[in-house]
Amino acid sequence: MEFNSHTTSCLDCRLADLCLPYGLQINEVRLLDEIVKAKRPMRTDQFLYVQGQECQNLYAVKSGSFRSFITNSEGVEQTIGFYLPSELMGLGSFQHGNFTCSTVALETGLVCELPLSRLNGLCAEIPGLxxxxxxxxxxxxxxxxxxIVLLGHRSAKQKMATFLLMLSQRYGALGFSDSEFNLSMRRQDIANFxxxxxxxxxxxxxxxxKNGVITLKQRSVQINDLNLLRLIVEP
Amino acid sequence: MEFNSHTTSCLDCRLADLCLPYGLQINEVRLLDEIVKAKRPMRTDQFLYVQGQECQNLYAVKSGSFRSFITNSEGVEQTIGFYLPSELMGLGSFQHGNFTCSTVALETGLVCELPLSRLNGLCAEIPGLxxxxxxxxxxxxxxxxxxIVLLGHRSAKQKMATFLLMLSQRYGALGFSDSEFNLSMRRQDIANFxxxxxxxxxxxxxxxxKNGVITLKQRSVQINDLNLLRLIVEP
DNA sequence: CGTAGTTTTGATGTCAGTCAAAATGTGTGG
DNA sequence: CCACACATTTTGACTGACATCAAAACTACG
Structure with a gap:
């Protein structure tokens, strides 16, 4: 899941076209890259930010994966989603300037920090950004x-199939296999989500x-029949 | 639920501070108002837009209320949410330029049409916008x-209480009573959501x-004990 | 007043939750 | 490398909340 070394810039990041640089001209990407503060390394279970904290940066996943969740007043967690490379985290914090959920690393990885103060200014300069x-x-x-559709009115079997299909589709879009990947989250995280x-x-x-739809060993999944999985979701 | 006549502009709309004009200077609001194409009148069950359609406008609710839903390949609907005055509809369509859900009026009302072509240009001119x-x-x-939290892991009773609290809070923010309002949606819509x-x-x-928490007659609800309702959600 | 649509109420069934325990995996120190 | 403790996952038996099926009551509108 490691794409680039610690020092690479947006200019030669292979995720650029899935991320903020998409559609920008080279000199514009250079300007964007200048404000990317750091490629912060993250280790398993380390928090990227905590719900309620003031938000000064947006974060892009460079490598690894992350889990976001909301904690209610009783301390009960609800997982909101999982983030894979090229995806932005913290987008719910524009509204009031504070993080509305917490985000934690599921494995070692890297994130790009985008200071909001400078990002806003750059957006005014670069319409494409x-x-x-x-x-x-x-x-x-x-x-x-x-x-919301997933959680709305579906059986446990349909939820599981949809969950696997969502991951498959996203890994595929990243250029990885859409039929064989590792689940970076624990069963507990999947269940909670x-x-x-x-x-x-x-x-x-x-x-x-048992039905042969998937092969599963610990956290490594292989989808043997994508169509069968789709048929479970929409019979 | 009717705030302004058909002809009023953003300049004297009482929803301005909850909507796009918030934080803008008067001359900037004037520029924004110029691109608002029309205050389109809508009647019950009329579609504002349909899933898949090309998106050329964003829409703001001026009066009335709306229901958004996603239809899957089998024609099964899942209601995504309800929209009240001052809220923007169609925000999921920026990504690819097509509406990702359908939206229908729950009662007569008015919407402000914001042409995307002109809105984007104006955003570049007005950083505040x-x-x-x-x-x-x-x-x-x-x-x-x-x-997502609401649907994630809650009992029917908790879902119903949360639903009422969400509406209460939103009506309150609009300056209406937070304890007495009309449900513009049918039971079927609530259930599906x-x-x-x-x-x-x-x-x-x-x-x-029966517990005296609410008084309900047809579509008119009165919340007799907001705290009791909150206690149902978080005991 | 009558028909169609919506909402309420009642009886029964089922899927997923709960409780409990076994199996498997992970990590630590001797 | 093994022994032990602890965490995670799997499996089993039972229970309960909500769905389903069915019918009655209420509402709306011509």
Whole structure:
């Protein structure tokens, strides 16, 4: 999941076309790269930011994966989503300037820090950047809508199938295999995200294995029949 | 729910501070108002836009209320949310230029049409407008996250209480009563939104009535004890 | 007043949650 | 490298909340 070394810039990042630089001219990308403060290294279970904290940066995933969750007043967590390379984190904090969820690393990885103070100014200078940032906010909205559909009215089996298909599609878009990947999150995280219990997640995985739809060993999944998985979601 | 006549501009719209004009100077609001194409009147069950359609405008609710939903390949609908005055609709369509959901009027009302072609140009000219548009996109993201929490792992009773509290809070923010309002959506819409059946919605309403938490007659709700409602959500 | 649509109420069934325990995996220090 | 402790995952038996099916009550509108 490591794309570039610690020192590479937006100019030669292979994720550029999926990230903020998309559609910009080279000199514009250079300006953007100048404000990217650091490629911060993250280790497993390390917090990138905590709900309520003042938000001074947006974050882009360079490598690794992350989990975002909301904690209610009783301390109960609800996982909001998982972030993969090229995706922006913290987009819900524009509204009031504070993070509305917490985000934690699921494995070692790198994030690009984008200081909001400088990003806003740059957007005014580069219309293409403003447009692309809006596209990425819009993408987050569409993705959240998909999650609402996912949680709305589906059986445990359908939720599990949809979850695997969502990951498959996103890994595919990144240029990885869409049929073979590692689950960087624990069963507990999957269950919490889908509104299920770990027992149900485990049982549904067992059924999918038994039917030959997937091969699963620990955290490595192989999807043997993508169409069968799609058929579970929409029969 | 009717705030202004058909002809009023952003300059004297009482929703201005909750909508795009927030934070702008008077001459900037004037520029924004010039690009607002029309205050389109809508009647009950009329579609504002349909999923898949090319998106050429954003829409702001001036009066009335709306329901957005996603239709899957089998024609099954999932309601994504309800929109009240001052809220922007169609924000998920920036990404690819097409509407990602359909939106229909729940009652007669008015919407302000914002042509994307001219809005983008104006954002480049007015940094405050760009910022406010981003804030509103961010607000939609936060609101969607709340919906994910709502659907994630809650009982029917908790979902119903949360639903009422969400409406209460939004009506309150608009300057209306937060304890007495009309449900512009049918039971069917509430059920579909919450991932429940109409029977369960009806039964849960009955329980809340019996406990004296709410008074309900047709579509008019009165919340007798807001704290009790909050206690149902977080005991 | 009658018909169609919506909402409420009742009886029954089922899927996923809960509780409990076994199995497997992970890490640490001797 | 093994032994032990601890965390995570899997499996099993039972329970309960919500869905489903069915019908009655209410509402709206011509």
């Amino acid at each position: 403003q447009l692309q940032l809006m596209r990425m906010l819009s993408k987050e909205i569409v993705s959240d809508h998909d999650k 889908l509104g299920l219990t770990i027992e149900t997640v485990s049982r549904q995985f067992a059924v999918l294995k | 760009q910022l406010q548009l981003m804030r509103m996109l961010s607000k939609e993201i936060v609101s969607d996250h709340d919906k 919450l991932g429940l059946t109409i029977e369960t919605v009806s039964r849960q309403f009955a329980v809340l009535k």
